[in-house]
Amino acid sequence: MSLADPKLVDDLMQGAIDLHCHSGPSVMARALNHEQALEQAAAAGMRAVLFKDHYYPTGPFVDVLKESGKATKAEPIGSIVLNNSVGGVNPFAVEPAVKCGARVVWMPTVSAANHIREGHRKSLLPTKGKMLKQVALSVVDARGDLLDNVKQVLDIIAEHDVVLSCGHLHISEVWPLFEEAKQRGCTRLLVNHPSYTVGASLSDVKELVSIGAWIEHSICMFIPGRLKCYDDAFLKALIEAAGVDRTFFGSDLGQANATLPVEGFRQIIGLCLSLGYSVEEVRKMVGSNAAQLARIGANAPAG
Structure with missing residues (x-):
């Protein structure tokens, strides 16, 4: 990977958006808290940071940051992940979350049956201490039909015009979910990290985009470090499958002993430039595409 001009990287950091930040507090080991993540993003010129925790809705932290005057340079955004800790795919958890400003509703991650199968031999997302064993969740019944509680959640998402993420569901579950x-x-x-846990192929990615989905890639899986899973060529293939206009990056960082989210963004900018993407293409993938999806900014167009 060739080294990018630091000044160009600095420029591309202006307005960047992270819709996948794993800051704390958390039952999982974290390198920084939500306030620190927002401060670091603001110092780098980023536009917004979405806090994601696998065990609790993050909207209340957003309100605290705003009310304390610590959200003036970068916008904090809340989300909810529908794991066992909030009652699973639970409309009674989703409704207050979105009314308190959650901008993304993630389907199950650590509680997803697919995630649990994937982690049978190795814990994919370990906690700091032993916790209750997860009850495996799916969005479909034994016949492959979408569950009624999932339909209720979809109605709330539609009413409030927020983002539906597939979480760690298997691609076979994503199709009926997105159709409904x-x-x-x-x-x-x-669709977040389509090849990791979700199991989407390159042809799946193309088809997902054709039905209107956006594809988010986790920076941590492509930059040097303990969380790297894939090489540069595979990233290029993933971007080409979806197209630049439907691709964006979230850091998926904040874990202890890993690259910090802002530095992850700097590294993925350099990597994308080295892969031959233009300045404007990179700007879309680290900022404006995410703004469009999550309605960040008064001028963000509809999805």
């Missing part, structure tokens, strides 16, 4: 979501008026469909 579109029928119920959900327009902001997100």
Whole structure:
């Protein structure tokens, strides 16, 4: 990977958006808290940071940061992940979360049956201490039909025009989920790290984009460090499968003993430039595409 001009990287950091930040507090080991993540993003010129925790909704932290005057240079954004800790795919958890400003609703991650199968031999997302064993969740029944509680959640997502992320569901579950979501008026469909746990192929990525989905890639999986899973050529293939206009990056960072989120963004900018993407293409993938998806800024167009 060739080294990018630091000044160019600095320029591309202006307005960048992280919709996948794992800051703390958390039952998982974290390198920084939500306030520190926001401060570091603001210092780098980033526009917004979405806090994601696998065990609790993060909207209340956003309110505290705003009320204390610590959200003037970069916008904090809340989200909710529908794991066992919030009652699973629970409309009674989703409704207050989105009314308190959650901008992304993630389907199950650590509680997803698919995630649990993937982690049978090795814990994919370890906690700091022993916790109750997760109950495996799916969005479909034994016949492959979408569950009624999932449909209720989709209606809330559509009503509030927030993002539906597939979480760690298997691609076989994502298809019926997104089909029903579109029928119920959900327009902001997100597939995070499509090849990791989700199991989407390059052809799946192309088809997902064709039905209106956005593809988010986790920076941590492509830059040097203990969380790297894939090489540069695979990243290029993933971007080409979806197209620059439907691709963006989230750091998926904040873990202890890993690159910090802001530095992760700097590294992925350099990597994308080295892969031949233009300044404007990189700007889309680290900022404006995420703004469009999550309605960040008054001028963000509809999905």
